[in-house]
Amino acid sequence: MNISSTGLRVLRQIAESGSFTAAATRLGYTQSAVSRQAASLERSAGIALFERRPDGVRLTPAGLTLLRHARTILDCLTAAERDLNDTVPQTELVRLGLFLSAGAAILPSSLTRLAATDPQITVTTTEGTTPSLIRALRAGSIDLAVLTSRPPYRPLDGESPRLHVETVADTELVVAVPSTGEFAGRTEVHVDELVDAPWIVTPASNDEPLLGVWPGLPGRPRIIHSARDWLTKLRLVAGGFGVTTVPSRLSPVLPPGVSLLHVEGAPPEIRRVLVARLPGRPTPEITAVTRAIASTT
Numbered sequence: 374m375n376i377s378s379t380g381l382r383v384l385r386q387i388a389e390s391g392s393f394t395a396a397a398t399r400l401g402y403t404q405s406a407v408s409r410q411a412a413s414l415e416r417s418a419g420i421a422l423f424e425r426r427p428d429g430v431r432l433t434p435a436g437l438t439l440l441r442h443a444r445t446i447l448d449c450l451t452a453a454e455r456d457l458n459d460t461v462p463q464t465e466l467v468r469l470g471l472f473l474s475a476g477a478a479i480l481p482s483s484l485t486r487l488a489a490t491d492p493q494i495t496v497t498t499t500e501g502t503t504p505s506l507i508r509a510l511r512a513g514s515i516d517l518a519v520l521t522s523r524p525p526y527r528p529l530d531g532e533s534p535r536l537h538v539e540t541v542a543d544t545e546l547v548v549a550v551p552s553t554g555e556f557a558g559r560t561e562v563h564v565d566e567l568v569d570a571p572w573i574v575t576p577a578s579n580d581e582p583l584l585g586v587w588p589g590l591p592g593r594p595r596i597i598h599s600a601r602d603w604l605t606k607l608r609l610v611a612g613g614f615g616v617t618t619v620p621s622r623l624s625p626v627l628p629p630g631v632s633l634l635h636v637e638g639a640p641p642e643i644r645r646v647l648v649a650r651l652p653g654r655p656t657p658e659i660t661a662v663t664r665a666i667a668s669t670t
Contacts, residue, residue: 376418380413381447385512385514386400388508389505391430391505392430420435440513447513464494467496471506472520473601474603474620477603479666486668487662491665499515503522516656517659521646521647529649536650541667542622544622546618546621548634549607551631556632560635561634564637564638568592571598571614573600575600588642603623604628610630611631621633
């Protein structure tokens with residue numbers, strides 16, 4: 374096969390982003406350039422590498438096989454460039470991905486603990502939805518991911534080999550409400566009382582459904598505000614502009630004016646916090662970061 378490093382980078386980015394358009398944006402290429410690289414890869418491999426689907430692009434089994442080799446080749450090229458430029462890293466790098474609420478609830482304490490136990494490790498972070506972080510793991514763009522899973526806790530994806538997954542915590546989903554007004558002084562709310570509540574949500578995407586509305590809410594929710602940023606959502610709650618769901622682990626970082634209520638009259642909603650990585654023996658640095666996360670959740 375005659376495959377360029379550019380083609381391998383395009384393959385990795387398509388695997389991570391799930392579409393030719395998103396891959397082109399992240400790489401700074403035109404979409405037609407990415408499409409040409411993808412077609413060239415398939416001609417050189419002599420087999421289909423990409424599966425075009427209504428919800429985006431996924432790698433075929435052959436594409437996943439090539440991706441595993443691409444990760445190794447691109448890592449070797451990076452190491453060669455570093456050696457040629459005589460730039461020896463002073464620290465060991467771990468690239469960590471986190472689902473959206475984990476940054477506030479988990480990241481600061483984990484990094485503080487890691488700085489005390491393993492100061493030679495540098496962690497870089499990126500946020501994303503659980504599906505996008507799984508793609509980034511498969512593509513080799515991150516080394517470790519903090520993910521969330523809801524019952525019935527199915528495998529994170531259907532790809533092979535299976536990701537190595539550790540459960541680090543279970544947390545209850547609760548409702549964030551203004552500390553004043555109709556819910557003032559309460560610790561519980563019946564699900565029927567939430568039917569007509571004004572909801573503040575995170576917009577739905579192809580990756581994940583609408584977030585912020587109680588999953589077992591009877592009837593159609595009345596959505597007032599939509600925001601991706603957790604602080605924006607919670608500030609809106611504090612101002613009395615609506616309610617939203619949050620994992621109970623966010624309680625230490627709530628802004629003033631926000632209270633958390635357990636929901637009665639509906640089955641409890643438990644969210645599992647996971648740490649995932651590619652299968653195989655982890656590096657000592659990945660093990661240390663995993664340990665720091667597990668010890669603070």
